[in-house]
Amino acid sequence: MPLQTPSNIFLPTHSALILHVDxxxxxxxxxxxxxxxxxxxPVIVGGSERGVVxxxxxxxxxxxxHSAMPMxxxxxxxxxxxxxPGRMRRYGEASRDVMAVLERFSPLVEQASVDEAYLDVSGQERIFGPPEQLGTALKLAVLEATGLRCSVGMAPVKFLAKIASDQDKPxxxxxxxxxxxxxxxxxLPISKIPGVGPRAVEKLAVFRIRTAGDAQRFSEEFWRQRFGKWGEQLFDRARGIDPRRVVREYEAKxxxxxxxxxxxxxxxxxxxxxxxDQAERVGRRLRRDNHKGRTVTLKLKYNDFKSITRARTLGEATNATRVIFETAASLLESEELVRKxxxxxVSVSNFSNGPCQLPLFQAPKARVDETLDRTLDAIRDKFGQNAMVRGRIFDFRRKS
Structure with a gap:
């Protein structure tokens, strides 16, 4: 199947050029x-029958x-x-391969998710030729390196580049x-602008706003008074304004x-x-990425689909499995389970700034935590995730 050529090309009058790869x-x-x-x-990736696509x-x-549909x-x-069922480790590997290809086309690559990224390719035409030639070369490079196809959108600003990448999929x-x-x-339908969901579309329809062009008929003051900051941002987007720059490094929050x-x-x-089990997975990823966080959050979803979260902020940032687990378990103990x-x-947030450095004098428990976590991490890195399992979840993990 040959690569597609651009179906809609507009003439340039500006030097800024942002590319979105999806x-x-x-x-x-x-x-x-x-x-x-x-x-x-028809391949459908997801969890159990009770999960989502x-x-x-x-x-x-x-x-x-479609994605997010109940299985x-x-x-x-x-x-x-x-x-x-899905293989997240394999998808992560493929994602890294894709990002490595994108680095060839610009020093400014911002990974937005596992399967999408922005590039600032302003000025790269001198190296790769006009935009259509650059875009085609990038698509071909991704295909040759990974065997996977992508869609590319190019525009003067980020949100328009993202919209453009969805115009001619796949x-x-x-x-x-x-x-x-x-x-x-x-x-452009107003629903295509990021941040405008079904409820917002209904509210805007009251004012006969169905396209971005319709939104331009109203003043900035109207948007500010009626919809606050969200309205101001929507008014900017409707006029093609997006001050966000491509940021090279994506920092997990x-x-x-x-x-x-x-x-x-x-x-x-x-x-x-x-x-x-979750605390082990979260702690291991935090230690791998050299992160520590101060806030531990417990999430529960009941069988009536009602979700609640409970959080606790610690005195010191941590990436220790024991601390994460004990904090989450304590939050669970404090919660009355109103139904099944x-x-x-569980999640950890509120990351501390800078690299995780060990204090000169650690509490004995902290030293034990660190030694145990690092030992388990090293064994699992070498022999696999199930090479060493805590006794409390041994039978449990085998079943799951």
Missing amino acids: MDAFFASVEQLDFPELRGK SACSYEARRYGV FKAKRLCPHGVFV DGLFIIRPDQVQAFLSE SEGAENTFAEDTDDREELKRWLL VRLIG
């Missing part, structure tokens, strides 16, 4: 890449399946689909040039893990075992 059906595409027998089939191939989308509904719409290249921004916005159960439960011991629990999760 991998096509990323998780499902990786599965089809690794397992050729899945190619051309993480991603799906374009073959599955023809049946109405039971996806099975109803596409009973002959190929359902796979395998698309859509370029919005500065002198045609207003023409593009005049017909939190680290977390959560699980949806096959069966709802109010067994506190079982919930604690889940928390311990469907999902539980």
